[in-house]
Every structure is written in C-alpha cells, then in structure tokens.
Amino acid sequence: MQFFIGIVPSDEYKMKIIDFQHKWKNNRLPDVVEPHITLKAQGGLTSDEKWLQKVKEVCYNFHPFEITLDKPKFFGNEILYLSATSGELYKLHNSIVRVISPSSDLIKKYFELKDYVPHMTLGKTNHGLSQKELRNMKRTAVTELSPFRTFEVRFVRVYQEIEPNKYIKYLDIPLN
Numbered sequence: 001m002q003f004f005i006g007i008v009p010s011d012e013y014k015m016k017i018i019d020f021q022h023k024w025k026n027n028r029l030p031d032v033v034e035p036h037i038t039l040k041a042q043g044g045l046t047s048d049e050k051w052l053q054k055v056k057e058v059c060y061n062f063h064p065f066e067i068t069l070d071k072p073k074f075f076g077n078e079i080l081y082l083s084a085t086s087g088e089l090y091k092l093h094n095s096i097v098r099v100i101s102p103s104s105d106l107i108k109k110y111f112e113l114k115d116y117v118p119h120m121t122l123g124k125t126n127h128g129l130s131q132k133e134l135r136n137m138k139r140t141a142v143t144e145l146s147p148f149r150t151f152e153v154r155f156v157r158v159y160q161e162i163e164p165n166k167y168i169k170y171l172d173i174p175l176n
Contacts, residue, residue, distance in 0.1 A: 006036035026128040043106030081119035
C-alpha cells in the first residue's frame with residue numbers, strides 16, 4: 001500500500017483541468033489520480049502510517065497560503081505540467097520531508113528537497129500520450145487553461161493507492 005501527499009486546486013479549476021485532460025482520448029492520467037500538486041512523494045510514507053501523526057503536527061502548525069499556477073512546461077519530452085509557485089509551498093514540503101526523514105536514496109528517487117519542482121501534471125507518455133500529443137496539449141493549454149489561477153491552500157490531501165496506478169483520497173489534513 002502506497003501513499004503520497006498532495007495539494008488540490010479549487011473544485012472549479014480541478015474540473016476544468018479534468019475536462020481539458022479528457023480532450024486527449026489516450027490520456028489515462030485522469031484515471032490514475034485527480035489533478036494535484038505533489039507535496040510529498042511516496043518515499044517514507046509506509047503502510048504502518050506512523051508518519052501520519054508527524055504530518056498532522058506539521059500541518060496544524062502551518063498557516064494557509066497561496067499557490068499560483070503558471071504556464072505549461074516539460075520534464076524531458078515525457079511529462080507535461082503546469083508550473084506552480086509559492087515560497088510557502090517549499091517550506092511546507094521541506095518541513096514534511098524532514099519529519100518523515102526518508103533515506104537519501106528515496107529523497108533523490110522522488111526529487112525532493114533541493115530537487116523539488118512543484119507542478120500539476122497534465123499528461124505523460126507512460127499514461128498513454130505520445131510526445132506529439134503532449135506538444136499539442138501544451139499549445140492548447142496556453143489558451144484553454146489561462147488565465148492560470150492562484151488559489152488558497154487550506155488543507156493537504158493524503159492519497160492512497162487502492163490498486164496499481166489508481167490513487168484516491170485517503171484523508172484531508174487542515175492547515176492552521
């Protein structure tokens with residue numbers, strides 16, 4: 001059983017992203033997980049859930065903040081995403097990673113701490129899309145998803161894998 005922690009946009013913008021993703025019939029990403037910004041990847045989030053209380057304590061001592069989504073970018077040629085900016089997001093990410101204390105190999109594997117790039121994935125080649133479809137998706141995203149939104153983060157969402165490549169909401173943890 002795997003977990004990760006994310007931040008979801010407003011329901012309205014989340015539905016706009018999902019509708020956008022469904023315009024590419026081969027895009028299986030909406031079947032995997034709802035649109036989100038990964039705050040803490042799977043590394044160290046073990047099935048014993050001992051980490052959960054630590055995450056709650058960090059969140060209960062962290063104030064709500066804003067995140068701004070911005071223009072689409074690529075990781076290599078395989079992943080298209082909306083960039084996300086917020087100084088507070090980095091602080092929350094770092095705090096959670098430090099209390100979970102995953103191994104340095106896991107931190108490296110999941111691009112955490114100094115390698116953390118906040119983003120909201122729109123499509124991936126390993127979820128059905130070709131590189132050409134991703135390039136077309138990028139061009140379309142610039143017009144259809146703008147103006148890119150700023151939204152307030154009032155909680156973080158813990159996701160649980162219920163079957164391979166299928167994550168659902170497990171728990172929302174409010175920020176103080």
